[in-house]
Amino acid sequence: xxxxxxxxxxxxxxxxxxxxxxxxxxxxxxxxxxxxxxxxxxxxxxxxxxxxxxxxxxxxxxxxxxxxxxxxxxxxxxxxxxxxxxxxxxxxxxxxxxxxxxxxxxxxxxxxxxxxxxxxxxxxxxxxxxxxxxxxxxxxxxxxxxxxxxxxxxxxxxxxxxxxxxxxxxxxxxxxxxxxxxxxxxxxxxxxxxxxxxxxxxxxxxxxxxxxxxxxxxxxxxxxxxxxxxxxxxxxxxxxxxxxxxxxxxxxxxxxxxxxxxxxxxxxxxxxxxxxxxxxxxxxxxxxxxxxxxxxxxxxxxxxxxxxxxxxxxxxxxxxxxxxxxxxxxxxxxxxxxxxxxxxxxxxxxxxxxxxxxxxxxxxxxxxxxxxxxxxxxxxxxxxxxxxxxxxxxxxxxxxxxxxxxxxxxxxxxxxxxxxxxxxxxxxxxxxxxxxxxxxxxxxxxxxxxxxxxxxxxxxxxxxxxxxxxxxxxxxxxxxxxxxxxxxxxxxxxxxxxxxxxxxxxxxxxxxxxxxxxxxxxxxxxxxxxxxxxxxxxxxxxxxxxxxxxxxxxxxxxxxxxxxxxxxxxxxxxxxxxxxxxxxxxxxxxxxxxxxxxxxxxxxxxxxxxxxxxxxxxxxxxxxxxxxxxxxxxxxxxxxxxxxxxxxxxxxxxxxxxxxxxxxxxxxxxxxxxxxxxxxxxxxxxxxxxxxxxxxxxxxxxxxxxxxxxxxxxxxxxxxxxxxxxxxxxxxxxxxxxxxxxxxxxxxxxxxxxxxxxx
Numbered sequence: 058x059x060x061x062x063x064x065x066x067x068x069x070x071x072x073x074x075x076x077x078x079x080x081x082x083x084x085x086x087x088x089x090x091x092x093x094x095x096x097x098x099x100x101x102x103x104x105x106x107x108x109x110x111x112x113x114x115x116x117x118x119x120x121x122x123x124x125x126x127x128x129x130x131x132x133x134x135x136x137x138x139x140x141x142x143x144x145x146x147x148x149x150x151x152x153x154x155x156x157x158x159x160x161x162x163x164x165x166x167x168x169x170x171x172x173x174x175x176x177x178x179x180x181x182x183x184x185x186x187x188x189x190x191x192x193x194x195x196x197x198x199x200x201x202x203x204x205x206x207x208x209x210x211x212x213x214x215x216x217x218x219x220x221x222x223x224x225x226x227x228x229x230x231x232x233x234x235x236x237x238x239x240x241x242x243x244x245x246x247x248x249x250x251x252x253x254x255x256x257x258x259x260x261x262x263x264x265x266x267x268x269x270x271x272x273x274x275x276x277x278x279x280x281x282x283x284x285x286x287x288x289x290x291x292x293x294x295x296x297x298x299x300x301x302x303x304x305x306x307x308x309x310x311x312x313x314x315x316x317x318x319x320x321x322x323x324x325x326x327x328x329x330x331x332x333x334x335x336x337x338x339x340x341x342x343x344x345x346x347x348x349x350x351x352x353x354x355x356x357x358x359x360x361x362x363x364x365x366x367x368x369x370x371x372x373x374x375x376x377x378x379x380x381x382x383x384x385x386x387x388x389x390x391x392x393x394x395x396x397x398x399x400x401x402x403x404x405x406x407x408x409x410x411x412x413x414x415x416x417x418x419x420x421x422x423x424x425x426x427x428x429x430x431x432x433x434x435x436x437x438x439x440x441x442x443x444x445x446x447x448x449x450x451x452x453x454x455x456x457x458x459x460x461x462x463x464x465x466x467x468x469x470x471x472x473x474x475x476x477x478x479x480x481x482x483x484x485x486x487x488x489x490x491x492x493x494x495x496x497x498x499x500x501x502x503x504x505x506x507x508x509x510x511x512x513x514x515x516x517x518x519x520x521x522x523x524x525x526x527x528x529x530x531x532x533x534x535x536x537x538x539x540x541x542x543x544x545x546x547x548x549x550x551x552x553x554x555x556x557x558x559x560x561x562x563x564x565x566x567x568x569x570x571x572x573x574x575x576x577x578x579x580x581x582x583x584x585x586x587x588x589x590x591x592x593x594x595x596x597x598x599x600x601x602x603x604x605x606x607x608x609x610x611x612x613x614x615x616x617x618x619x620x621x622x623x624x625x626x627x628x629x630x631x632x633x634x635x636x637x638x639x640x641x642x643x644x645x646x647x648x649x650x651x652x653x654x655x656x657x658x659x660x661x662x663x664x665x666x667x668x669x670x671x672x673x674x675x676x677x678x679x680x681x682x683x684x685x686x687x688x689x690x691x692x693x694x695x696x697x698x699x700x701x702x703x704x705x706x707x708x709x710x711x712x713x714x715x716x717x718x719x720x721x722x723x724x725x726x727x728x729x730x731x732x733x734x735x736x737x738x739x740x741x742x743x744x745x746x747x748x749x750x751x752x753x754x755x756x757x758x759x760x761x762x763x764x765x766x767x768x769x770x771x772x773x774x775x776x777x778x779x780x781x782x783x784x785x786x787x788x789x790x791x792x793x794x795x796x797x798x799x800x801x802x803x804x805x806x807x808x809x810x811x812x813x814x815x816x
């Protein structure tokens with residue numbers, strides 16, 4: 058049937074070749090058919106073609122068979138052929154009529170190719186599905202070996218993200234590339250070409266401008282690979298990150314605001330982990346703790362707290378670590394040796410519903426609490442001062458009566474009598490009571506001052522001469538004087554009292570002897586150099602000792618009235634309170650430096666005065682004859698006992714006395730001839746000062762002598778407002794009264810003026 062050449066081709070062909078009779082049975086198959094299907098030729102020729110066809114494909118086979126028998130052109134058809142082992146292979150057949158009785162079937166085994174195509178189709182479907190569902194535009198770009206380039210795939214997201222149809226980008230890459238912001242285009246091209254050359258990862262972020270003018274931020278990430286033909290394929294994803302970048306910027310701004318608040322907050326801001334270790338600390342923490350933030354991080358807060366307050370700090374930390382916000386106060390130990398009182402707020406840090414730490418803010422309350430303590434002390438001093446002043450006023454009136462009647466009685470008794478001696482003891486006790494009353498008035502700042510320009514060196518020298526007789530031989534007294542001290546304006550007697558009290562206090566602090574040093578010095582205080590002391594020029598009086606010093610817990614109470622560390626009966630507790638009252642009333646300040654076993658230094662700072670110190674004044678002038686010459690004195694005093702003894706003193710000294718118990722009565726009596734008015738300052742209904750003002754309004758040259766045990770009138774606490782006004786402090790002696798009256802009369806011209814006016 059075949060020529061030798063055709064026979065050889067039939068046997069050696071790799072295609073499946075078979076001849077099928079018109080009855081549909083195999084007549085002959087080549088070895089390739091046998092190898093592919095497993096059917097030997099002797100078995101297959103017994104079977105019809107339909108016996109090896111898949112039942113589902115009978116119709117397709119019948120159609121192709123009829124076409125071949127009809128003499129038409131070979132019609133390709135894919136059929137599954139059943140192999141001898143029961144499996145199927147997919148064969149692509151071409152059927153044609155070999156002659157009137159035979160059909161020639163030529164087939165190629167496409168099983169693997171179809172399987173690969175199926176996988177490729179599935180992969181393509183998956184890729185399309187992924188591309189359609191990724192949050193961005195998936196694409197494939199190719200740099201061809203011939204130098205051309207373009208998109209080979211663009212996902213549907215190009216339409217929703219950029220308003221560009223995928224087909225448009227496939228036809229013309231500029232449909233997408235043209236959206237890149239002109240300022241970003243050059244950098245994009247440079248990075249893309251570099252990635253294609255190095256086959257490294259490509260990443261670019263920039264702006265695109267949509268057709269409607271909107272500017273969006275996009276991020277492109279791609280991976281390049283080189284194909285066998287030399288072209289480079291880039292598979293990438295374009296993501297719109299506009300909202301992400303906006304959120305990122307907002308987050309960064311929020312973090313910057315928090316960081317700024319954290320770094321520049323004047324209060325200490327910090328956080329702890331659940332073991333009580335610092336996780337963060339802002340610069341203000343260093344001001345409170347004395348340690349830099351870096352030194353605090355990782356360390357426990359416990360060593361910073363004073364032992365007495367540690368339990369409070371731990372309790373509140375544990376409460377916050379369990380979810381309860383707390384507020385409390387504790388003291389920190391500063392490396393400089395001082396204590397810092399802080400107010401702390403602790404709140405839990407909650408992340409994902411779980412407490413992960415404690416956040417805290419601490420405020421320095423040291424100055425505030427010290428100010429509150431000083432305010433409470435001032436209020437207490439004011440209350441005690443008011444009480445002391447009220448008591449002293451009545452007490453001084455009583456002492457005036459006691460001292461006066463005691464003096465009257467003593468004058469009437471023989472000097473060598475027992476009664477005279479006993480009366481002398483009464484008068485000595487009254488004098489001690491008068492000194493105690495002055496101390497009460499001093500710490501209550503109720504005594505009347507007679508301020509005048511003073512040379513502090515002179516006062517220190519005077520006090521030093523008195524101290525040498527009382528401090529004992531085992532204490533060395535030294536004076537270190539400023540060569541040219543600035544003058545101060547103060548009451549000379551009260552300043553001596555300050556020095557004496559401080560010196561005696563220093564003596565008592567050196568039971569085993571030591572050194573007591575009195576020093577004067579001119580100082581200029583810079584702003585904020587000393588707490589509560591304004592900047593300016595001051596003359597200082599310093600009293601130093603080498604005694605036992607003052608314990609830290611005692612220092613806050615040093616100036617409290619009736620506070621003393623001395624044994625019962627050894628101290629009244631008024632010495633330093635008196636110092637504080639006098640200095641404060643004189644416009645000055647007291648600064649204390651002391652430590653146990655290292656002695657004490659009390660520094661009195663008095664404002665330097667611009668005036669010079671006079672060489673002499675009325676106080677140091679020799680007293681003239683104190684007796685009167687029948688001058689008329691109007692005595693105004695609401696206390697009958699005081700009024701009686703003062704009248705008696707004046708009449709014994711040669712004066713004509715009229716008395717009044719009220720200011721209104723005094724104004725009526727003053728209508729008659731009067732040479733001097735003596736009036737108490739503190740009286741009901743109308744004070745002595747108001748009376749003096751009304752008298753001066755009618756009789757400007759009428760001298761007035763004021764007397765009082767104390768006054769709460771500001772002008773008299775700081776010094777009498779009228780430079781010509783005279784003042785006599787209760788209680789007083791007959792000699793003191795006589796001298797004050799004579800000085801008042803000598804300084805006035807009232808008598809001549811009033812007589813000339815005929816009144």
